[in-house]
Amino acid sequence: MANNQKKMVDDITSMDVDFAKWYTDVCKKAELIEYTSIKGCMVIRPYGYAIWENIQRILDGMFKATGHENVCMPMFIPESLLQKEADHVEGFAPECAWVTYGGNEKLEERLCVRPTSETLFCEHFKNIVHSHRDLPKLYNQWVSVVRWEKTTRPFLRSREFLWQEGHTLHATPEEAIEETEKMLGIYTKFCQEDLAMPVIQGQKTESDKFAGAERTYCIEALMHDGKALQAGTSHYFGDGFAKAFDIQFADKNNQLQYPHQTSWGVTTRLIGAIIMTHGDDNGLVLPPAVAPIQAIVIPVAQHKDGVLDAANELCDRLNKVCRAKIDDSNNTPGWKFAEYEMKGVPVRIELGPRDIEAGQCVVVTRHNREKTIVPLDKIEEVILEKLEEVRKGIYEKALENRERRTYIAHNMDEIIADLEKNGDGFVKAMWCGDEACEDKVKEVTGVGSRCIPLEQEHIDDKCVCCGKPAKCMVYWGKAY
Amino acid sequence: MANNQKKMVDDITSMDVDFAKWYTDVCKKAELIEYTSIKGCMVIRPYGYAIWENIQRILDGMFKATGHENVCMPMFIPESLLQKEADHVEGFAPECAWVTYGGNEKLEERLCVRPTSETLFCEHFKNIVHSHRDLPKLYNQWVSVVRWEKTTRPFLRSREFLWQEGHTLHATPEEAIEETEKMLGIYTKFCQEDLAMPVIQGQKTESDKFAGAERTYCIEALMHDGKALQAGTSHYFGDGFAKAFDIQFADKNNQLQYPHQTSWGVTTRLIGAIIMTHGDDNGLVLPPAVAPIQAIVIPVAQHKDGVLDAANELCDRLNKVCRAKIDDSNNTPGWKFAEYEMKGVPVRIELGPRDIEAGQCVVVTRHNREKTIVPLDKIEEVILEKLEEVRKGIYEKALENRERRTYIAHNMDEIIADLEKNGDGFVKAMWCGDEACEDKVKEVTGVGSRCIPLEQEHIDDKCVCCGKPAKCMVYWGKAY
Structure with missing residues (x-):
């Protein structure tokens, strides 16, 4: 296997020498992306985009099979609309791109390019939902969003990225929670079966929730280098947005009620996850379901x-x-x-x-x-x-990597020792539920809370940090 | 066929009473769109978006069958990049939406939200095209674009709209022209067969060309009310953009050459065209190929x-x-x-x-x-x-409407008389090729040049306006 092959392979950095450099080499050499003169924005080239089209096609089929309909909201959000839900604006305003001029005229109110569309969906829901017969609304859209990140990397963190955002509205909290969990299940099935990528289902801690959410569920995957990657999220909002936007419906007894809301999304990040889960020193390894x-x-x-x-x-x-x-x-x-x-x-x-x-x-x-x-x-x-x-082979390999890199720790010293000895990975350890301990673990050991897994294990009675009674087991890790 | 039916139908304005009101009534009552608080931007609702998904699916198949690949460019264009081609920036800068802040920081250079993406494709082509072996590049993308229009109407003219934009690069002018015409042919086939909408294929006059194009081809349809609607365009750029962006390739003799370029697009306007071509006083009438x-x-x-x-x-x-x-x-x-x-x-x-x-x-x-x-x-x-x-029935009906509303005129008085007597429609009349005559026809009769049809007819020897020798036959009309 000849000189030519050797030559091309020599062009990319070995993943064990410099994983970050290997990653960008693969992105370029496999012709997935090209950089542009707009910092943090990339061209997704035909081969990369064809992977995304396959992801879209499969997921869109799963969404439609569960009764969801596609819509298209505007890409702009007036500043006053973004401000209606307090936690939400606090989370997103600092990273918005702002349009201030239309042609030569200064706008009376500036518009942000959507970083996410809860506020737009809420405005629309208020217009079209009046009765319990109008519920549930099960909507989704495939668009791009913009977040003005400081440090960017192809697929993993870019100022503009492609995603789907589901937004649903329900008569009861139970129905909304069921939806949130159902969509987490769909993401899990898609990642594990179609992308051959094992994931942990869990819930984010309070400090890590989506801005405005009551609960954020997520799936977390472990990359080849032992760093964690959040591959999808599903949020339960309760009636917080409905109250902020004054969305009400008449129930069967003609009483006005606030509906309960969810949103959920996956992004072109999944392509980054595929690269870093399955790739090797010869380049990309694609799961058959999404291979162009x-x-x-x-x-x-x-x-x-x-x-x-x-x-x-x-x-x-x-x-x-x-x-x-x-x-x-x-x-x-x-x-x-x-x-x-x-x-x-x-x-x-x-x-x-x-x-x-x-x-x-x-x-x-x-x-x-x-x-x-x-x-x-x-x-x-x-x-x-x-x-x-x-498909099976690369799934097994990824699972084996995750298992080899998953450590159990009873105290901070064990965390540090495991990571030092075996390299980055998931650490399973108990937590008291106190944010101060969460912060301290990160500060002292370098790993942050990734999620509280739905499948709990009892490792210890005490918090890994403070030694007080533990509330739950947490996956800790370094994250992309 | 009961009172209930009567009631719902009564809710929309009759098309003969007020066609513009009928149009917006149908858009709302058929649940295609909903207005938003962002002027000129709309929500495309599930039923409207499903029509667009069908349009996308059929056209995308036709594009791929002719060798085109989908890509995704950034949505932002730095001002300096937009300015590289003089005619292009002159045409588009006045209607750009400008991003001036990223988070709390003022940008060093402002970015426009793409009104069209020639400049982005050129920057990318310069990076990836070096040799004749890299040509042709046959690219397309499905995205939304923004043009800061003053007067807006759902689907027909909105500040943000969905479209596809094809961008191709070729070694020779002949190949590029062939591509321009091929894509016009695909649009024609799609409109006539799938949308059951008869169209006229033609070329725009100099004054009506796309900003930066050497030639603009178009298809023009006649709506129920006798007004014309441009349903798709296909542009030949020559090597103007290549020179402005310094894109060169080594030919077979290793000589550097400038490649030749095209772009072509259709938009969510097509949904407006469907409504106004086939609709009646009972609402929408959908061509089966795109009916959800x-x-x-x-x-x-x-x-x-x-x-x-x-x-x-x-x-x-x-x-x-x-x-x-x-x-x-x-x-x-x-x-x-x-x-x-x-x-x-x-x-x-x-x-x-x-x-x-x-x-x-x-x-x-x-x-x-x-x-x-x-x-x-x-x-x-x-x-x-x-x-x-x-499909056949609505095509025949639309064709019959167009034929009934197509007039032949030898002088300005005949144009005025035809329109007055029979209402708005297409006027076929000869033209000398002089822009002054083109302007005068519009000023005096109210109809502008729609296109120089590819299928020419000889109506007269003389220009309908000045009486000098005629160069070609032109379709004139009022346009959406």
Whole structure:
């Protein structure tokens, strides 16, 4: 596996040498993004955007199957509208981009570019919800939002990012909480099954809640380097926004009531999570469900009679069962191998004159470079088996990484020792529920609370920090 | 067809009484949009957004089938970047929304919210195009853009609107022109076949070109009231932008060349065009291809034994061949009839106890309220025939309206007389090519040049205005 392949691979930093540099190398070399002259804003290139389109398509199907409808709100929020809910404006105003001029005229009231759209949905809900018959409202939108971050990184933290934001309104708190949990379940299923990425379901602590929420649920994933990444959130608002925006409905007894609200979202961050969960020193490794190309056909000795015809025919057959592509460019096979490894294509199929003669092809799975000789007449079923093998293989590998990097600690010294000895990871430790202890753990050990997992374990009776009676077990970690 | 239906229909203004009021009534009553507190920005509600999703899905398939890839550019353009191409900035700067603050900090350079993205694509092309092997680049994006319009109307002219913008780069002018024309062809096919809306293909006059373009092609449709609507545009830029942005590529002889560029777009305006082309006094009439619900099943006497079961079963069967829905709410059938007529659902299916006994149902087409008794076991094939019947029926009706409202004029007096006698419409008349004449026709008769149609007719030897030798035939009209 030739010099060409070597050359291309040499171009990216090894993940063990400099994980951050490896990450941006992969983003660029796999042609996911390109930088722009607007600080913190990027171009999502066709290959990167096609991953997002697959994420959208699958999630959108799950949202619609659970009764949600897509809408589109304006991208601007008048300052006075943003200010209606006190916690919310406090959380978001400092990172808003403000429009102050329309053409040559100064605006009477400045408008922020939406950092999130609760306030817009509330204004709309007030207009269209009057009776219990108007509930529930189960809305979602696929848009971009802007948050004026100081430090930015492709996909992980950018000033503009793509996301979906679900916003729902319900007659009772029970229904709204059920919705919040249902959507957390959908995110979990999507991440674990489609992205092959194990996640922990949990609840954020008080200090880490979304601005304006009563409860914030989240899913947390552990990246290859042992840092945690929040992969999705689901918020229960109670009737706080409804009261702030004066949204009321007449119940069955014709009594006015405040409805209860939720919102939930995932972003293009998921692409960052895919890169850092599954990638390796040869580049990207894509979960088959969202891979723009699931199988790449590479003709070997393609100048020889009949090779290209046979390869094209094979590709046509594959396209009936998966997303297949042929590369018949003039690059060498070795070059192509490296290119599609960099791009994380789950399965590569090599077909040369001798294969054709023998009625077979060579199938190579990206994540473990395992080769299988496959009879050509079996390729449709084998390709589906192989894609499933990749999905399971990369899930197992990610799970193994998380388990190896999950530590149990009974006191602060153990936290420090674990991290020092085994590197970054999740620390499972008990907490008394006091914010002062939360802060102190972070200050002393470097890891912050990631979530209070829904699945609790009893590790100790006492808080890892103060030694007082513990309320719950918390996952602690360093976060992206 | 009861009082309930009457009541709902009475709520909208008749199109012959006040077409503009009828239009906004339909937008609201069919639940396509809702106004917001941000002037000129609207909420696109689920039913309206579902129409846009269908438009997107069909067009996106056509774009991908012709080799185009989706990308996503930032929504902001630094002022200095917008200024690089002189004509372009002159055209767009006066209607830009400007971001001047990020959080509490004043920006060093203000950013406009993209009114269109040529400048961003150029910056990106400069980064990624170096060799003839990098060409062509065939890109598209689905985003929203902002233009600070003074007078706004839902879908037709709003400060923020949704669109797709294709941007392509080619080695030669011929290839770029071919692309410009190919995309005009795709828009034409989509409008005529999927939206059932006849269009005229043409070229804009010099004064009406897109800012920075060498040529602007367009498709023009005639609305029910005789006013013209530009439904899509496709621009050829030559190498003007490439020179302004210093984009060069090495050709096969390793000589540096400037590439040639195009852009093309359609917007949520198309929804306005659908409303004003096909709608009537009972509300919206949707072309089946983009209708969120293609067939609505309405149970009659649904409290009677077996009716709801049979209606649900019918709906399930229909859903295998089209987008069908059942309304089993407690509203009266008459109320439901009016509701789905308002929403423009192409086909309604009524099923009551006597129908079930007779093994039949009643199928009613929206555009002409024609009733057909259909044996239940034939419903799958009949529904597809009926949807095609609606498509053809509304196309013919729109074409008939356009033909009735297309006038031929040899001089200014004839233009004035035609419009006065027969109402607004297209005027076909010759033109010398002089901008002064173009302006004078508008000033004197009220109709401006809509396009120089690709399909020319010889009406006269002389310009309709000055009497000098004519260069071409022009479609004139009042425009939305």
